[in-house]
Amino acid sequence: MVDSGEIEYSRRASRQRLIVFSLLFVVLTAAGLYAVYEQFAGRSMTFDTRLVAPETLIALFGLLLVYFVSDGLRLHFTLRALGHHLAYRAIFRLVFINLFFSNITPMATGGGFAQIWYLHNHGVPVGRATAATTIRTVLAILFIFSLTPFFLLTLKPLEGNMIAGGVETALAFFIVLYLGFFIVLLLRAHWLIGPLSALLRGARRVHIISETRHRRWQFKARREMLRFSQSFSDYIRGRLLFIGLSILFTAVFLLSLFSFPALLMYSLDYNVDYLVSLGLLVVTTFIMYFSPTPGAAGISEGVFGSFFQSVLSGNHLLLVIVSWRFLTIYLGMIIGLIVLQKELVMNHRRVR
Template sequence: MSDQPQPNQTTQLSTGRLLLFSLIFIGLTAAGLYLVYASFADRTLSFDWRLLEPLALISALGLLLVYFVSDGLRLYFTLKALGYSISLQALSKLVFINLFFSNVTPLATGGGFAQIWYLQKQGVPLGRATAATTLRTLLAVFFIFGLAPFFLLFLPALQGENLISDLGQTLAFFIFLYLGFFTLLLLRSHWLIPPLDGLLWLLQNFTLITPQRKRIWQFKLRREMLRFAFSFQTYLKGSPLWIGLSIFFTALFLLSLFSFPALLLYFLDYEVDYLTSLGLLVVTTFIMYFAPTPGASGISEGVFGSFFSGLVSGGHLLLVILAWRFLTIYLGMLIGLGVLQKDLIQRWKPAP
């Protein structure tokens, strides 16, 4: 009898892991919401039916459409600049698969790996799939990391903010580290090979990996570095139209993402300056990049509550957080889970 797992066993295993990751995400989210409830919301929560009025729902659906479509198109045009294309059906699946995996894995890495796997199924080579997802992320990182220091220094709502005062030096260090790493990755990727070789040597020296494993990883790291460097050069030599559209839809995606709280506050009749709301979300998202928890769960709710507690009444604060996270994260995750489960079922469905 074969020792290989049967299709139904593999499906159960995959489902079990996804369920575990999802429960961790839910638990950390609940902890973050309770922190906001106890520390910033005066232990009050009230629902406001104004968020379900027809105009509010239509506006939210319109912004959601821009959010999801621009998320897909920023990857689509990055792929086009690299000389590859995928169907719109596959693209729509990629959007929601990324939303699910990036929010149930620490540091949002899982979404990229899942998209690379799915792109390979669509005929995109590993090197180009890796480059496309990495470049897509880098474009967003440069927008966010370019804007965050400006808002940290000059946005009135953040002046005197205790959280920023406590984390100021740490945030400055991570800005330098992130931008420095990505600059080297883009412009001088071969410079990263010696430090990575040194890291593998240390892992072998402390018997954390075997010499054979070290050689395998060393080969793979060098190969992927060279592939990425070549793909980035290909991206820069691509059609200016595709490059411009990839940048444009990245900016549109981020603008729609940062606009959800302003939309919610508008329909709750709060007179909050749009630039203030946008700036607070830029800094919140910036901090979320360093959160070790899956999808920044718990931390995102706490940071949002800290920043907006002076602008929103205690009774509405948790409501706004839940609505914001539902529109930008929870809804996409639920759709992504459905898409993933459907693909798993089709993959392991016995042939007739």
């Protein structure tokens, strides 16, 4: 039987970690914005009412709708290819929960765990949930990693840029490392059973977990790892319609994500080269994947400012960065926090 004091302690520790990560996110974001203000924006920022004009708000709302809906549908059809069907309402709640967790935890680790926890609570086995979220991530990574070398070599705003130069140097190494990890994870997941078992044995030796919990977790870890390995094969053998739609909506999701800066600049009457704007954000997103800070806070603002300083005037650079991050990150995080609280309340009632 689980000790109630242990459960309460775990809950308090989780809340404290979330508070710490949230504060870290805010501090790093402020530091990143200040760095842009100092280094790239000429210490200037002007609010422009054209960003709140009715036609601009309608266009931004439409793009936001595509962004959130396609994010939900890419996971929905990945699950369908694996033979699982969740209600659309549950899928779209998960979109916002994921946005919240993935942006307040380093390297987006919390987003993956939160999705698996949520899907498991809605009847999807842990191994299948892990496979679904991993496959969804891999599809996005394949798009981004394939496009980044092309834009690095062709975009004029990146010529002579120190950050872009560093990316070119590290690009091949990170692509091989990242894709190699996911290939092992997807095609040879059983290779990870040994290291995972060793990790659990180590936790038992230092008394982090009890003997009973060690045996239970060993069994579950092996079972879910084998389920995960089988799940990728099931995805490949799934209905072509669902596989195709999961890939299509991944592309739509990324295209909508990369289109926000172009729309914001168009609203400010800039002569926007859409391909340049899209390419700069693809490279920015690539760098964000390797950021150790929660939600790439601080780093994303700095990289965006460095890349777009030749495209935007100083007084608009910070304004566009804040607007871009608000639309793609902050807004979803706020909604996600609200949805998470409701989900935890409903989960608590089900347990009782």
